[in-house]
Amino acid sequence: MKHLSKKNRSTRSSRQAAVMSKAGNLRRYKRKTKGGISGRRSRVGRLRRDGRPIRLRRRFGRGRLTNGSSGGKTLLGGKPSPSMADSSLMETQSEDSLEKAVSPDSDAVTAINLPANRAAETASSEKMTAAAYEDGYREGYFEGGEAKLGRLIPQRMILPEVTVDDVIAAGFQAVSGSLYPLLSAGEVYGEIEQALQSGRPLSVVRLGDGEMLTLAHDTILPTEKVKQWGAFLPHSGVNIPDHSSREALAAAIRSANIVGIPQSRHPSFQGLLFPVLRHFGIDYRGLRLTTSTINYELSEEGYLGKLLKGRCILAIGNNAAELTKMLQQRGFETTSYISPVQGVKDIPRILELAQGKSFDLALVAAGIPAVILCTQIAEKYGKVAIDFGHLANQLIIGKAMLQPVQEV
16 A cells, blocks of 8 residues: 555544544453454343443433443433443443544435435335335226126125126127228228219318217316316317307318218217217218328228329328428329418308318317318318328328329
8 A cells, every 4th residue: 555645644634533532442341351342232132341241221312321230320311320430441431432533424324325215215106106006906997897787786695706797798788780881991992082073072071089079068067177177278279168169169070071080988988978979969970070180091991092192182290391392202282281270260251261272181180170161171171081080190101001103
C-alpha cells in the first residue's frame, strides 16, 4: 500500500483520526483479554467481568446493565453507574459505539438498497393486483354464468355434471331461428361495383361505439353516463350534448344503403345498438347489414384494389393528403382531396367543397361525421361513398396492403 504523504495525513478530519484511535485501542484490548467480549449479539447480551455474568437488557430503546444480582447496580440510558465504571466495562460499552462509527453510514446503506426495496415493493404490489384481478374475474365469471343458472334450479334440486356452457349450447338451438345474416365482403364488393358501373348512388356506413353513444345520449342513457363511457367522443367529431347531430346521425342510418354494425355483444356495441335503433324507430330488418369492419375485409380479401382501379377517387378526412399521395404512388387516379374535417359542425362546408369536385368514389375517413357525409354525398351528388375509417391510416403507414395498378 502506498504511504500517505504528510500533507495528506494532516488533512484527515479529526473524526476519522478519533475512529482509527478507538479501533486501535479496541484491538489492543481484545489481544490482552484473549478476545474479551463475547461475539454473540442479541437483545439480551452476556458479558463477563471478574468471573461474574453481566447481563444487558434493552427495553423500549433504553439500555439496562446489571451484574445479575438482585441488588446490583444498573446502567440506564447508556450511562454507567459509578460502581461499575472501571476500564473493562467502559471498553465493553465503547465497542457498540465504535462499531457504529466504523460501520457504513446508515443513510448510505438505505440509499443503496432503495432501488431493490422499491423493486420488491413493486413486485409485491403487482402480485397483489394480479391476485385481486383473478379473484374479481372468477367472481364475475361465476355471477355472470353459473350463479344465473343456479337461480333457475328449484330448491332442494341440483343439476349435476351440466355446466352453464352446456345449457347455453342446448338453449341456442331453440333461438337459432332468430339468426340474422350479414353481407359478406364479396357481396358488399358486388354491390359497390354494380353501383360504380351503372353510375347510381350508394353509401356504405359503419357504426361503432362512438356512433352508438352519440345516439344514446339523452335518449336511453343520461349525458353524464355517456361522457363517462365515451371520453373519446370529441376526438371522433361530436361534443355532447348535441341533439341536432344525434338526430342527423339517426337520419343517416335510415337512408344508408349498407350499414356496418359490430358483431361484438359488448355493452357499448350490440348492447347499445338495438336499444337505440328501437328508440329511433329503425327496424334492423329493414336495413342491409354487414360488419362494422367491412372496410378492412374489403382490403384484406383483395376487393379494394379492384374497386379503385380505373375510378377517380376523392379522399376526405384529416389524413386525406397523405392517403391521396399514397394512392397516386400506387398508380390510382385521384382528384384533389378535402382536409381537414373539424367535427359534425364542419359537414356543410365539406359538402359544399365536394360539390365542385369530379370523382366516382369518395373515401371518407372522418370519424362520426363520416356516416352523415357518406349518405349526403350519395343522395345529393349521386356518387358512391364509403366510410373508410382507420383503414386510411393503416394504408398510409403500410400496415394494410393495397395492390398497385397493373399496367396492361
